[in-house]
Amino acid sequence: MIRVGVIGASGYAGGELVRYLIGHPGVQITYLASGTYAGKHLSAAYPSLLGQDLPLCEVYDADSAADKADLFFQAQGNGIGMKVAPALLQYGKKFIDVPADFRLKDLDEYAHYYKMEHTAPELLEEAVYGIPELRADEIAKARLIANCGCYATGAILALAPVAASGIGDMDSIIVDSKSGVSGAGRSKLDVSGLFCEVNEGFKAYAVAGHRHTAEIEQELGALAKKDIKVSFTPHLIPQNRGILTTAYVDTGASTDELAALYNDFYLDKPFVVILEKGQQPNTKNVFGTNYCHIAVTLDQRTGRAIITSAIDNMGKGAAGQAVQNMNLMCDFEQTTGLMLPAVYP
């Protein structure tokens, strides 16, 4: 049994990690940090956890944490991972940072998008960008993982075969993404997050400026072995979970070549499912899971490939992927604790 801890347990990603970890046969949750719920059972934050055997929440403290667990998930927010990772790594712990602190290799990009100074730049080189379908070997050897961003996961999985194969024009990429609202987290309170403001409405936001642009470009650029620029537009869907990504790229490939490319690329990847022709991914079908459904369509009239991918932003886009990364780091089967199908409907 691996002893695991969750820092930021009362946020949405933290709560989702706890849910996955409760169902994981190889680990035990031995540490939970939450300032708001310190001294309380996590069911005070999530009554859905009533009856579950969990340690009480604590205010985060490095020594106490190090004493109680061997691997940590940090899910509290941007700017926290770079503060707590150094000490825990020094204690010999494994560390998976769910937010963005260790994702970008370029400090200027980090400063530009996150408006913060990085306080642990010395860890950036060893931090592995945690997307198991592309970096499983590195992840397995890593002690510090930068969990792939939610939008970035949907976009990278949709476009990785194109980037790696050279089958498309990498300057033509447009990523139009639509996300459920849980991505905004539980702690940001303003009018725009109220039920009545979100329900029965749909809008774009952060047009031409969203943070995940940088990691999408970094990872697809790495596959394509050149610098690339993408247009990325996020939108909010009036639903709790799910990201549907519609990606466009100019290509000279045929429908059959595209289908073959995607099926080959994801052949041994248990969580990526390439749909049959005529099917389209729906966020409902991956709700609460670590799966990613992908469809590839050639728009023959315009010579564009239209790739759609569906993930759960809290699953493959956050907690599920973090557990998948843990599985690789801890020598579990990659799929352990992650194979249950979506709750439907």
Next chain:
Amino acid sequence: MIRVGVIGASGYAGGELVRYLIGHPGVQITYLASGTYAGKHLSAAYPSLLGQDLPLCEVYDADSAADKADLFFQAQGNGIGMKVAPALLQYGKKFIDVPADFRLKDLDEYAHYYKMEHTAPELLEEAVYGIPELRADEIAKARLIANCGCYATGAILALAPVAASGIGDMDSIIVDSKSGVSGAGRSKLDVSGLFCEVNEGFKAYAVAGHRHTAEIEQELGALAKKDIKVSFTPHLIPQNRGILTTAYVDTGASTDELAALYNDFYLDKPFVVILEKGQQPNTKNVFGTNYCHIAVTLDQRTGRAIITSAIDNMGKGAAGQAVQNMNLMCDFEQTTGLMLPAVYP
């Protein structure tokens, strides 16, 4: 490993049974019957099941079914169980009927509410009404279970302590229930089920005439050891899952007496959680699970107890409860495969 089969696998309750059974460590799904999807993998009905190892769907046939599994769930609809149960029981199989065929002991009530002639009345006596919190011993010995109805589960669990204790006036019971839409199933297609007709709307239906009235009265009457009549009003909530029941009963008991009564009554019942004073159940907190959350409040000004209960109509109200019944019948721990918390949010 117990070999289990699901008849009516492509309906909502059937799909939910498959989901629970995939996660159950002691059983293997060896038989799936669905006329619509015969010859196909169940993922043709539910793409959420892509990648799951399942037998192909078949048109139901008693001999073939009997050959392939030891215990059957029937989830196709009312009127089917009484047709297929006799043969399977004769083959020595265990049978859990999720719809209503074997719930009512009184054939006149059955005819009144279901407008059908019962074709297997000889089985009514041995059929056990499948609500494990009240009839665990009978269920453990049964070969034929009539799974408790969804509304009935919410109402019976809310009121059983009152009925069993005599603490309230059994002639004063009002049950005002609100259900998510999945209760209507996947096969009934009419305008009233369209998204736009349901979304952003709330209404009562079947006022003073809903079928579950009969089983609520039967079970609470059995506990109270007298005939009772309740007023039961179901409503539709514009959400997928969940039943919130608000029950009213005149009582002379104090708040403390009520709290003690409920906590005692459900002391060793792992799926029923009595909330602390000031908390109210929310269907979200039991989404996708077999749990039932209950709160008891005394309205001192009027001398009425107001009991609220939350279940997932597809979980504790259907598939989860069916698996709990199976666990009892097959000598598993009652909680096996049923302990995961709700997906939240």
Next chain:
Amino acid sequence: MIRVGVIGASGYAGGELVRYLIGHPGVQITYLASGTYAGKHLSAAYPSLLGQDLPLCEVYDADSAADKADLFFQAQGNGIGMKVAPALLQYGKKFIDVPADFRLKDLDEYAHYYKMEHTAPELLEEAVYGIPELRADEIAKARLIANCGCYATGAILALAPVAASGIGDMDSIIVDSKSGVSGAGRSKLDVSGLFCEVNEGFKAYAVAGHRHTAEIEQELGALAKKDIKVSFTPHLIPQNRGILTTAYVDTGASTDELAALYNDFYLDKPFVVILEKGQQPNTKNVFGTNYCHIAVTLDQRTGRAIITSAIDNMGKGAAGQAVQNMNLMCDFEQTTGLMLPAVYP
């Protein structure tokens, strides 16, 4: 043209008043007060108002307000009306208070439910409880209206014929109400109001203690000419608007007597529609309007009448009713500006 002002224009009720008043042929909006949006066009709060000809918002000031309008709606919140009404009345203005300050005639009840000391008790006697179906003549002569509460409107309209006729047992009344979320307003920010916390969930709240209990009892008691106590339970529906009320009362009346009673009682009331037998009100059908749909059903087995009513909590439950009250006070046809049907679906 009557010059009207809205105090608290940027809240939900304020915005809805502006919407109704824009469509009213006999009035002109000449004053809008909002601290948050002072100096701005109200479209800064509600982009739905872009392109509408409206005065800029101001910080509320009695002299400035009195100079600019002849009739005022106060929609900012509880505790404001009793502060601003005295000065405006002294200026000879008409005043409609949408929140609760002037609704309860009993100061003890007010203190009990609202936890505030009343600062204008001298106005309570002349303030008319603004429910036009019951008090049209008083309203027409009043200068100060206490607009009927949202839940109270649904409950009172559902039960007024019973209370006025003596056809039911007034000690047996249970009011089980379900409301859309806009009733909570736009200014209260806490976790429980976030989209993800509300969406796909249903719960009761303020069980055995909601404030509107007092006004329901006051008005039904006035009709019944005796003190009464009701059990009132509010619930939250995951939708923006609408209140569905399910009311229960013991009665010896027959179905036909009940139908005749309700049809007679609301014969000349243009906004109350008694549905035909077998129909049930749905909040969707009154969305965005001042209508109230009512169905009456006798549960013959238990001798209870089950009355269901649907209103829009922002319409007949707040702004629509306020405009109806204004129409009476200003000698317009009661229906002026209020006859448009619901946006459906």
Next chain:
Amino acid sequence: MIRVGVIGASGYAGGELVRYLIGHPGVQITYLASGTYAGKHLSAAYPSLLGQDLPLCEVYDADSAADKADLFFQAQGNGIGMKVAPALLQYGKKFIDVPADFRLKDLDEYAHYYKMEHTAPELLEEAVYGIPELRADEIAKARLIANCGCYATGAILALAPVAASGIGDMDSIIVDSKSGVSGAGRSKLDVSGLFCEVNEGFKAYAVAGHRHTAEIEQELGALAKKDIKVSFTPHLIPQNRGILTTAYVDTGASTDELAALYNDFYLDKPFVVILEKGQQPNTKNVFGTNYCHIAVTLDQRTGRAIITSAIDNMGKGAAGQAVQNMNLMCDFEQTTGLMLPAVYP
């Protein structure tokens, strides 16, 4: 008073037309055709219309229709307009076809996308494509209008300034649209339209093959004075109404040039609102209205303009626009009966 008739009154677009026409001061609804509700008041289809003074529905008959009204809206479906328009035009009536029969000038395109033979090709030349912001003069003189499609309206208004000005590369256009579910209508009943199948899910459909592609290309091509091809991808939002369109086009223009272009282009167009920098359209803000909100953003890193537009698919995308067309045809102010703001929230 113009006497108007609605053919197909019980569909969603028909019902919405009735709603707009009830609020229009210059017309009277004198004819309603609906096979399903023949002989009944339209409130049998839409209880939201209870209490409205309307003619009873009839089975459509050309002579009877011609006798009763002067202008007709056909909202029943594709393939109906080309059957009923010829006779009504011969009677000297004006005719607005809300579906697609008269939109495409190219019969091959029509046959390709609609899989039907056109039975009134002789009317295609005189039929005016009904988008008032581009063709007001032609509409004013027309007797036959092909009301612009819902997706097409959102896309064309978003891109018309680019197409007319030559400021962008017309071969680079991508239109990624997201629509509420009412666009599917009320009469198509299959599993995919059920509440539980739509709610909490998001997907693309008709990828690289949707019918509205043809009219978008036709109208933008006409403005650009050359043949163009666009990639158009529609998606379904789990909400009742609204289309949010995100359009991408390569451009050498600056942010300021784009802003000036759009503001100029829509200077005297009362229903198109260009948002200020930093604002984004939200479908909520145009709910139930004939407005279109547009934002233009330059993605400087990639040289793409990202234009977002929000309309109500039932309003500016169908019934509202049809009434706007009627206003032009009948010499009303373009805005008559269409100026009310959205119901919010």
